[in-house]
Amino acid sequence: xxxxxxxxxxxxxxxxxxxxxxxxxxxxxxxxxxxxxxxxxxxxxxxxxxxxxxxxxxxxxxxxxxxxxxxxxxxxxxxxxxxxxxxxxxxxxxxxxxxxxxxxxxxxxxxxxxxxxxxxxxxxxxxxxxxxxxxxxxxxxxxxxxxxxxxxxxxxxxxxxxxxxxxxxxxxxxxxxxx
Numbered sequence: 001x002x003x004x005x006x007x008x009x010x011x012x013x014x015x016x017x018x019x020x021x022x023x024x025x026x027x028x029x030x031x032x033x034x035x036x037x038x039x040x041x042x043x044x045x046x047x048x049x050x051x052x053x054x055x056x057x058x059x060x061x062x063x064x065x066x067x068x069x070x071x072x073x074x075x076x077x078x079x080x081x082x083x084x085x086x087x088x089x090x091x092x093x094x095x096x097x098x099x100x101x102x103x104x105x106x107x108x109x110x111x112x113x114x115x116x117x118x119x120x121x122x123x124x125x126x127x128x129x130x131x132x133x134x135x136x137x138x139x140x141x142x143x144x145x146x147x148x149x150x151x152x153x154x155x156x157x158x159x160x161x162x163x164x165x166x167x168x169x170x171x172x173x174x175x176x177x178x179x
Contacts, residue, residue, distance in 0.1 A: 001014060001018060001020070001066065002064055004023070004138065004139065004140055005140075007143075010139060010143065010145075010147075010148055011137060011138065011139040011148050011151050011152060011155075012137075012138055012139075013028065013135060013136070013137050013138075013155060014066055014135065014136055014138055015031075015065075015066045015067050015070070015133045015134070015135055016066055016133075016134060016135070016136050016138075018066070018136070018138065022140055022141055022142065023138045023139065023140060023141065024138060024139055024140075024141055024144065024148075024149075024152070025136040025137070025138045026136060026137045026138070026152045026153065026155070026156050027134065027135075027136055027156070028134075028135040028136055028137055028155060028156060028159040028161050029134070029135060029159050029160075029161025029162050029163045030132040030133060030134045030135070030161055030162050030163075031108050031110070031132060031133050031135060031161050031162070032108070032109045032110065032132045032162070033067075033106050033107060033108050033109065033130065033132070033133055034106070034107070034109050034123050034124070034125075034126075035048075035053065035104055035105070035106055035123070035124035035126055036098055036104065036105060036106075036107050036112065036116075036121045036122060036123055036124060037056065037098060037101075037103070037104040037105075037121070037122050037124055038098065038099060038100065038101035038120065038121065038122070039119055039121075039122045040101050041056065041101050041103070041104065041122075043056060043104065043122065043124055046125070047125045047126060047127045048124055048125065048126050048127070049078065049126065049127055050074065050075045050078035050079075050080045050126070051078065051079075051080060053075075053104060053124070053126070054075070054080050054082065056103060056104050057084065057085075057086065057102060057103030057104070058082060058084070058085045058086070058103055058104055058105070059085070059086045059087075059088065059094050059097050059098060059102060059103045059104070059105040060072075060085055060086070060087050060088075060094070060105065060106070061087065061088065061089065061091060061094060062087050062088065062089040063087060065089075067106065067133070068087070070130070070133070071106055071130075074128075074130055078128075086102070086103060091107075094107070095107055095112065095115075098121065099115060099120050099121060104124060106130075107121070109123070132162070135159075135161055137151070137152035137155035137156060138152070139152060
């Protein structure tokens with residue numbers, strides 16, 4: 001989002017949708033994320049709270065990512081201020097560190113289903129739960145171009161993210177309000 005604002009990027013695929021009215025947004029669908037850890041990390045079974053999670057090393061995406069802000073807010077709503085976290089700007093590296101037992105992280109469930117089946121990762125159910133993340137292909141309205149429109153349309157066409165009625169109605173209403 002910051003790189004779009006600073007003209008470092010022309011388009012981006014972002015978790016969101018963002019509330020920024022200066023962006024054109026095209027819905028890519030939603031992705032279910034969940035907290036995960038290597039089974040040997042010793043995270044207890046059963047539903048955990050933010051307070052329970054903070055007892056373990058936490059690995060998050062960089063401070064500038066939308067996902068970092070969402071997770072930081074999730075902890076703060078529960079009265080938890082995260083002090084001991086590791087941050088990384090690569091979801092692949094975050095997942096690798098988690099599979100290695102370095103800490104817990106918030107990862108896309110479907111993408112890591114093989115690791116879950118092979119017991120390289122354990123899903124950590126939490127309360128409260130977080131909603132699946134909507135993703136959008138976005139570009140700045142003041143930089144509108146045929147190429148940006150085309151690239152975002154291609155991203156929509158190629159997206160393998162979920163689209164179903166349970167999540168589509170709220171997203172569609174949000175999308176209409178931002179146009």
